[in-house]
Amino acid sequence: MNEKLLERLEAYEKTCFALGHAMGILSYDGNTSAPPKSAIVRGETMGELSRMSYELTTGPEAVKLLEDLEAAKDTLDPVTRRKAVLMRRIFDETDCIPVDEYVEYVKQREESEHVWKTAKQTNDFKLFEPYLQKMFDYARKFALYRAPDKDPYTTQLDSFEKGLTAEKCDKFFGDLKKRLVPIAAKAAEKSADIDVGPISVPFPVEKQKLLSDYLMDVIGLDKERCALGETEHPFTTDFSKYDVRITTHYYETMPAASMYSVIHEGGHALYELGIGDDIALGMLGSGVSMAIHESQSRFYENIVGRSEAFCELVLPKMKEIFSPLLDGVDVKTFWKMVTKVQPSLVRTEADEVTYCLHIMIRYELEKKMMSGELKAGDLPGEWNRLYKEYLGIDVPSDKEGVLQDVHWSEGLIGYFPSYAIGSAYGAQYLKEMGKEFDVWEAVRSGNIAKISAWLENKIWRHGKMIDPCELFESICGPLDANVFADYLEQKYI
Ligand SMILES: [Zn+2]
Incomplete structure (x- = not known):
């Protein structure tokens, strides 16, 4: 039978x-x-x-x-x-969602994303405002269809990360904020005089493409199954472990932007490419959750990619590709440049330390949008106020403010916390990995495969077989914002 x-x-x-x-x-x-x-x-x-x-x-x-x-x-x-x-x-x-409403939502979402692009390009928040409100209205409505008695924001969080609640998030962000705000201030002060001049001059895009190609090899992406494209806002799409697409955006005078996008998206891709063969093509054959996904991408981007050991590994090749632009830049200087801490406007360009402050702002805002406490029209003002409060900076335009991210335009509400939780997961992987082998020696010697094998065995091969919280805790124990804060303190202070 x-x-x-x-x-x-x-x-x-x-x-x-x-x-x-x-x-x-x-x-x-x-x-x-x-x-x-x-x-x-x-x-x-x-x-x-x-x-x-x-x-x-x-x-x-x-x-x-x-x-x-x-x-x-x-x-x-x-x-x-x-x-x-x-x-x-x-x-x-x-x-639980009526089919016509769902189909209408999908159409609206496509349009919303399209309008967001134009609004961002022309710095016209008013154009996007009704669509943004609609995306939140849909999210709240659908969440209430799914769980009428539950806080709609918790339902949204749970859809990205099974078991995550607004309460757990409040605790995590509360613990993190206490440690992170002073660490960020000290780290910014410490790196105030780091001159990033040598990596802020024009680096020809054609050569940056060669760097992308090299980096894909360094982190072990199989190009028979993974291809790189270009987009406004880098992302990864996976169709199966046999076809994963990563994307980047080249900025002529910011070569580090694309460099770290490739490594970040490459981390997402490695996860998908490493799904076990036995479950590859069925419904278990992709990453289990957003936070586990972000924990892979941010692990490669920051913990590996922004380590001194990684700079030592890749700088010689970068000097060769961009010659003579990096002549006279030594490993220490290069590492200092790519780990400079500075409060900034744009999340995707933020350093590893202040990054989670950007997430906290989005977390607070989307929680209030979901509860109805805020309306889309309030967002630019609230956004700018929180940037002043958390990061101490003024937001000169909505383009660099509330319009910067694609997520809300696509109805991805409750997704942002995954980035911060994923970052914290990564620090806990590092701690566990360090008990088994010298992680920095593996990076320095170009043996990234050793790190990947650890992650593949513990995480990738399982696909959706195990729920995210259970999977994480079986490897690292409970999520602990302090392990992440300790890691940042050690690296930056
Ligand atoms: Zn990502």
Whole structure:
């Protein structure tokens, strides 16, 4: 009997995969090479594909399959049992939303992202304001459909990180803030006289592309399965462990921006490329959560990529590529430049220390938007006020302020905390890894594969097999903001 059941499950997974694949390619194309007005038609197509996906996951066949799987639970292998659990979650999350509302939301989301791009380019918050409000309204409405008795923001957090609540976030950010604010102030003071002049002159984009290529090799990305594209706001899309796309944005006078984007997105890609072969093509075959994902990307970007050992490893090749631009820059100087701490306007360009302050601001704002305490029209003013309070800086324009991130325009509300939690996870991995081998020696000698093998074994190969909090705690124990603060203090003070 189970054989037939497994065949039905496999067929279901194949169709889900095909729809996800098609939508992913469209979205990747829209964010990279498609012309701006393609968004009008893409929205319609995405709406139709989403309808098909909705009908597939909530239709009578899926319901029957799910019921049969649940009835046969005790006779199923662990992988299939896990699939049934995830299917139930997806069904419950989707089925409570009326299909027409969902399809309308997907269309609006496409449009919102398109309008955000224009608004950002032209520094026109008013243009984006109604769309932004709509994205929050949808998030709140859908969260209440999903869990009528729960705080809608917690429901949103939980959808990105199973088990995460606003209460846990408050505790984490509260502990972190106490330590981070003084560390950031001291670190900024200490690095005030670091001159980043040598990496702020024009570095030809063609040569920066060579650097990207080299960095992909250094961190061990398999180019047969991973390709690099260009976009406004770098991201990673995975279709399977056989096709992962990373992106970057080249700024002529900021070579470090693209350098660290490639390493960051490369970290996301390594996770996807390292999913176990046994689960690669089914519904368990991708990263388990946003925070676990960000913990990989930020581990490679900051803990590995912004270590002195990594600078020692890559600087000779960089000197060769950009000759003569880096002549006379030694390892220590280069490392100081790429770890300079300075309060800044733009999150994606923030240093490792002040980065989480940017996240705290977004966390506070989206929590208040979800509760209705704030409206979209209040956001620019509140944004600017918090930047003054947390980072001590004035925001000169919405373009460099509230319009800077793509997330809210795409309905990704409750996503931002993942970046900070992921950063903190990374510091705890480092602590555990250090008990087994000399991490810096591995980096210095170019043996990044040793680090990757550790992460692959503990995290990547499991895909969605284990829930994120359980997975993390099985490796590192409970999340502890102080381990992250200790790491920053040791590195920067
Ligand atoms: Zn990321």
